[in-house]
Amino acid sequence: MRTARFAMLSRCSGLSLRCASTASPIVEELRAALVKKNAEDMVLIKDLKKNHDGDAIGASTVGAAYGGMRGITGLVYEPSLLDPVEGIRFRGLSIPECQEKLPKGTTGQEPLPEAMLWLLLTGEVPTAEQAKALNAELHRRADKEVISRAQKTVAALPKGTHPMTEFSAGVLALQTDSKFAQAYSDGVANKSNYWEYALEDSLNLISRSPHVAAMIYNRLRTGKVELAAESRPELDWASNFANMMGFQSEEFWDCMRLYLSIHVDHEGGNVSAHTTTLVASALSDPYLSFSAGLNGLAGPLHGLANQEVLKYLFGMQELCRADKVDFKDEATAEKALTKYTWNLLNSGRVVPGYGHAVLRKTDPRYTCQRDFCMRHFPDDELFQLVNTIYKIMPGILTEHGKTKNPYPNVDAHSGVLLQHYGMTEQVYYTVLFGVSRQIGVLSGVIWDRLQGRPLERPKSITTEALAKRFLKK
Ligand code: HAX
Secondary structure: OHHHHHHHHHHHHOOOHHHHHHHOHHHHHHHHHHHHHHHHHHHHHHHHHHHOOOOOOOOOOHHHHHOOOOOOOOOOOOOEEEEOOOEEEEOOEOHHHHHHHOOEOOOOOOEOHHHHHHHHHHOOOOOHHHHHHHHHHHHHOOOHHHHHHHHHHHHOOOOOOOHHHHHHHHHHHHHHHOHHHHHHHHOOOOOOOHHHHHHHHHHHHHHHHHHHHHHHHHHHHHOOOOOOOOOOOOOOHHHHHHHHOOOOOHHHHHHHHHHHHHOOOOOOOOHHHHHHHHHHHOOOOHHHHHHHHHHHHOOOOOOOHHHHHHHHHHHHHHHHHHOOOOOOOHHHHHHHHHHHHHHHHHOOOOOOOEOOOOOOOOOHHHHHHHHHHHHHOOOOHHHHHHHHHHHHHHHHHHHHOOOOOOOEOOHHHHHHHHHHOOOOOHHHHHHHHHHHHHHHHHHHHHHHHHOOOOOOOOOOOOHHHHHHHHHOO
């Protein structure tokens, strides 16, 4: 009776995933790779749960409870893992390994973000054909009507709304087409197939959100609710996004391939990933979940730092100009920058782009952007300023004595690349981060549903309860 009702609802909702997959061999291939990897992982998970259920992997302490849960390993998140010294590994691969092994764009230089998506989802490096077919599938899913509705919703927001607010709202507006929400409402979704609906929504979102993000960029630049150029099906995901924003240089496309590949993921505990997976654990669909994650990414201690870094750099340049600092004289420039940075620190502010909650060395995402600049524009003025700051900042922050990591993170460098290629609207920078970040965090959501992870609900405690327990008051 129940099965018959489900079958009927399934037909009514038009959500026959098996049919969809017949029409799309690459999604069928992707799904098969996910199922295979999950079967391998499940053997380990069963063993871990059965024989090590009570084994500790980290202890909670009073310090951790007051300190933003630092040092507590309390989540399983499959797509990537962060080492404090080595930095990020995407399914076991470091950034240089990804640059070497993943299929690349037309210049043959930088990895394709859609290849990164395949890697994060399946744990396998895709072939060039698989990456190409996945990109074609993303193009195929770019439903014009759904995208246009979302673009109009964003356009209804007042002028001057921050682009991150617009992007988050745009992702919510795309949610009207959520297969996950529809299937749940129709009663056809259950624990064994949630992940398939999550995969459907995620692919649609990754396909459509760049169209919304590109419109946000053009509205910022020209005030017009349109793309700078039509989507081109022959282009890969990153270059097409750049194309829709009005950038047609091959070199910038390569920059975007790299940019959108390295920002995808940073394990599961950072604000955007954790928020997305937390919200998704309530079985909110991928759109609702990722929009929530974007709102976290929009904070200045997280993704907005890339915007703040530019403010800091331009502020430094202005002060230097006012004081007639001769940049050709390195020692004078370093002295001046040190003085201005101390003024900032003494006013109780943080230096954006430096420090990290987990990393304890220079972020490899910083290093690979630096390498890109060295290859393409070593003499760029802003790049040289960033290099000079890199020389002095670890010493300043160490002397300041607060931060546990005096080295630069990803955000210290990304704006330099964008400024060089003429994307000067720094309020937009975090949107680029968000467009990339969906690839990682949605992979995380799909794996959470595939492995049947439950509602996330840690326990909290009050100061009164802690005082009773430890202070005997
Ligand atoms: N400048 C000045 N002070 C800093 C600092 C910096 N760059 N980084 C950390 N500190 C301070 C903290 O504010 C904190 O001070 P209080 O004790 O007064 O609260 C102290 O040093 C200890 O902090 P921490 O343990 O080293 O760092 P946290 O884990 O608390 O915070 C942050 C990590 C990234 C938020 C922090 O380093 C910071 O604010 N950096 C600047 C903003 C930034 O670049 N954010 C982007 C991080 C990467 C990212 O998520 N990108 O999206």
